[in-house]
Amino acid sequence: MKQIASLLLGFMILIALPSCGEAQDSSPATAEETTADKFLDIQELKTDSGITVWLVEDHTLPIIAMSYAFKGAGSAQDAPEDQGLTIMASSTMDEGAGEYDAQSFQKTLSDNNISVSFRSDRDNFTGYLKTLTKHKDLAFDLLHIALTEPRFEEEALDRMRASHTARIRSSLSDPEWKAARILNDVAFQGHPYAQNSGGTISGLAGVTAEKLRSKVLPRLAKDNLMIAVTGDITAEELKAEIDEAFAGLPETAQLTEVADLTIQNAGTITVYEQDIPQTVIRATQDAIGRDDPRYYPAKIMNYILGGGGFGSRLMDVIREQRGLTYGVYTGMSEMDHLASLTLSTSTKNESVAELLSLAEQEFARMRTEPVSEDELTRAQSYLTGSLPLSLSSTDRIAGLMLSLQLEDLPANYLDSYDEKINAVTAEDILSVAKDLLKEDALAIILVGKPESITADKTVTELPNVE
């Protein structure tokens, strides 16, 4: 129902959508020194059963928030004919477990204001727990049985299958959702990332309790588990609760190897013609990840080009000067097997060619001229100055810590972050822009009725839906 809610929200409308470049790139920026030397006082704990957990104690409010992930256990593990298997696991593990049937499990959560929920993306299977301190034992107990004794009853499977199928069918009038289906299919061609992590209608239809038990649960183990907790709990209390919840899991996850990937069909334009007034534009290309020494220059390059929302070059030229769009963003995303940079925007059908040409000019300018000192300073100042904003709630702190763990970064990583950002020069950015922003590197997807565009490919049927 979330989509419905977002549509209803015509009631309250924003000057701009939060920049998706920033939203996708969850990598942290750092603060101009908030406390003495540590940005975040992370305790790295080991429980009696050997599980590692990161904790930031914060007794301001009687709340505990936990984010955790089973790394590599995401939907890229699903076979092509089983698309939707992982999302069905994440949406039915809290639908009855142990002594509780679906109704009583959900009612216990609701009556005690406990969140125990699971999610999955391509790479990871993740979970979230939030509770008032007074209900913490119950919360971790419910998590324990959801992880180790999910019932996967036919009734719950059918109900969740119906809900996901309805979500897919509802999305079929959403051109942004359609653009995502095509982008994945074209740019990740031949790779498990091309599949629909939200499932296909036939894949969902084939999900059984047996498949969930034999194909998804074995991916959830202690050796790929990462946990981040913040809030009103001490280290000793937490260690006991973590063992209560997770110690019963298998030692070793059974995972299928997933190959690395580069963007496919670079330099092509794919059009899915739809009778709508505005064309949704997505364009993606290869980028680099955090293990590359050019990562920080690339990050700042992205911010200046289109990651920063207002003030970025693309936003300035395309929205502010010409009024061609409500928003234009670039975002760097790092998945386990692919680092990419993606442009997202939309414009009326008549303006697509003009917008693409302006975007190309900005990509070209970035790779041929150094950025100005002013642009560099502003970017560095934002990236280093905005981090404390991610400490404003228990959820955000837990999420931040988990993202460090998933990227295999040390707990003290944030302490030296601004040094790395501030060390970047305009020459570094030019150099990485030359390497990355090559001509014909983008795989472009257009959904709408774009005028004056020559398509290399046309799509007639949406991939990975049925």
Next chain:
Amino acid sequence: MRILLALLFVVLSLPAAAQDTAAPAREKVFNAEYFTLDNGMQVVLVPNHRAPVITHMVWYGVGAADEKRGQSGLAHFVEHLMFKGTEKIPPGEFSTRIKAMGGNDNAFTAQDITAYFQSISSDRLETVMEMEADRMTNLIFPPEDVESEKLVVLEERRQRTENDPRGYFFEQMNAIVFPNHPYANPVIGWLHETEALTRENVMAFYKEWYAPNNAILVVSGDVTMDTLRPLAERIYGSIPAREVPDHNWTAVPPLKATQKLIFADPSIQQPMLSRVFRVPSENQNKEESLALEVLASVMGDGQSARMYKSLVAEQKLASGISFHYSGSARSDGTLRITANPAEGTDMDMLETAIDSQLRKLVSEGVTETELSEAKTRLIDAAVFARDSLQGPAMVFGYGLTVGSSIDDIEYWPHNISQVTAEQVQTVAAKYLDPDNVGDRPYTTGYLLPKAQPAPAPEQIEESAE
């Protein structure tokens, strides 16, 4: 994009969600501090010292509902133009400067309010206050920026409404829920009216409504009143008060006929039912509004609530359903039921099932157990409302702008704890009875698939509606 929608959803549902607040024993939820400047501008501080950051918001008591006839979209257009420059800050520079200080900013418009905010390191508070105060009175509206920004707003309308039939559907639902009332017009504006807006229109609207005595300052975060007060007095207090018009709105008249909207579109694959009741807002009737909050929790709060349990889990007539009361409005509130029929369920069956849940509610009310469970949920949730920087600022800003008092917000949990089963049944009977709608008939909308024009004659029999 999922992230964007999720963010929007979060931001926009805060006013309602964040009312889910604290402790029954008449304790305050937020412990906000407040005073009023000599020029009439109210100042509210919600202290939160977890991190060295603040959210600074200015809420204007003007929104789309205050537009003159024929000028829909104007309030929102003015909001966009607030980023288009003063003598001190050139067009387009506002957000760029905020970002260069490590902050994020945005603004939003609704029927009743227009608000601007920055989230930033607390040592930048003075600077953002000066920037915000500057654009309260000093906008220059460069003609070329007004023109190019109108194009942006039209692109925004395409993106929000015109590119997805669901956008048109909800826009039109709203239009018929509120006949003769300004809430009937979309905040983004009707296309033909927004296209025709002029620089003179925006300047007049800005001069009429943007004044300190029509604004509320809300600061949440790591600052004390000792710091905030002198800054507010100097920076906002120096702006002279001006006469601001009343909210002279026409009302929905007493009506007799229930309304049904049917919209079929070829790109719709999943039918959807929407039922909207016009009900009192908190501003119009506090007691009934509190009862409606509890009612909505019993009916719609999660999978163990009545609607989901009955229609989705037991009867299998819907694959999803929501039941939501919006009471934050200067004028009428709404209660909205939205449902996706299960495969093989036709819309009439679904609607009948919804009606029978409503009839049961009207005739039997809620049980004492349901009542106390709902109250506990709402009251416990208060603690979570404090676990945020922007959330509490949204609650105060929205609430105070549409007529709530500080105490209404601070003591909301206590007030919820006082609701009785009888009050819940009374509001159900008064506003939600399908067999007796009185003079407030509800509106039902069906969003349906429509057969594509058949490409070849032999495929005609496949087309089904």
